[in-house]
Amino acid sequence: MPARLVQQKRPAPLAEILAAPPGNARCLYWLGQAGFVIEAEGKRLVIDPYLSNSLAEKYRGKLYPHQRLMAAPVSPLELGRVDLVLSTHQHTDHMDPETLRPLMAQQPGLKLVAPRAAREEATRRAGVGPERLHLVDAGERTQPLPGIFVTATRAAHETLERDAAGNHKFLGYVIEIGNWRIWHSGDTIPYQGIIDDVAPLRPDIALLPVNGRSAELLANNVPGNLALGEAIEIGREIGAEAVIAHHFGMFDFNTEDPAAIDRAAAATPKPHLFRADPDQVFLWEEQR
Known part of the structure; x- marks a missing residue:
């Protein structure tokens, strides 16, 4: 039966919603930047949560001070029962110790899916032993929980980088x-082979960063991401039903204009383009 993505206003504050156990409805909530809560079939997954202000502390007085433009919609301890947390790479806005440590400490059975190339940082930032890490590399399909499969895809932020053992430093995940099927691309720009990597996995929804990139940012060690038009084209070529544009509105030096996303959404018949919004919920609904 065909299905579609619907976006509507959240019925209550996010902390109140997440205080209840996850239900069977298939839905997504945006946490800001690249972070999402994914719920379906009684499971709750959290990917790339940045729910602190740790980067502002780290870059205080620097060229790019990383002050949050968007308040965190919940605290790490307001995520409720989480069944699995995933980080696409070790940049702090995707693998934040001030988010992961309290979350992992609160829920002793919780495991973290992370790149094998980030083993040491994932262990340190999450504050857990290796038995609580589920490490993967691009091309691997794994089952971290019963009924949940994760396939890691390559990501180029802004290049395809590997560690000394050949493991990719930046990943995306098809969940x-x-x-x-949801594809979170991680931080990436277009690279040769991206469509061949992802299209056979047939994602229904693509969660894609649209903050773009520039030579000035890269020269100051701020690698970039897809431009909005590139995200739309990749979503089309992989056959996704919908693209959710994210990774904007967090830092003033590295964002995209929400109005530009809305204009593109109005002009894009396929894939259906949505702008992530912390006050909204995305529902994957069957059409009858």
Whole structure:
């Protein structure tokens, strides 16, 4: 039966919603930057949560001070029961110790999916032993929980980088919950082979960063991401039903204009383009 993505206003504050156990509805909530809560079939996954102000502390007085423009919609301890947390790479806005440590400490059975190339940083930042890490590399399909499969894809932020052992430093994940497939690309620009990597995995929804990139930022050690038009084209070529544009509105030096995303959404019949919004919920609904 065909399905579609619907975006609507959250019925309550996010902390109140997440205080209840996850239900069977297939839905997504944006946490800001690249972070999402994914719920389906009684499971709750959290990917790339940045719910602190740790980067502002780290870069205080620097060229780019990393002050948050968007308040965190919840604290790490307001995520409720989490079944799995995933980090696409070790940049702090994707693998934040001030988010992961309290979350992992609160829920002793919780495991973290992370790149094998980030083993040491994932262990340190999450504050856990290796038995609580589920490490992967690009091209691997794994089952971290019953009924949930994760396939790691390559990501180029802004290049395809590997560690000394050949493991990719930047990843995306195709998450399968039942017959629902979501691709979170991680931080990436277009690279040769990206469509061949992802299209065979048949994601229904693509979560894609749209803050773009510039030579000035890269020269100051701020690698970039897809431009909005590139994200739309990749979503089209992989056959996704919908693209959710994210990774904007957090830092003033590295963002995209929400109005530009809305204009593109109005002009894009396929894939259906949505702008992530912390006050909204995305529902994957079957059409009858």
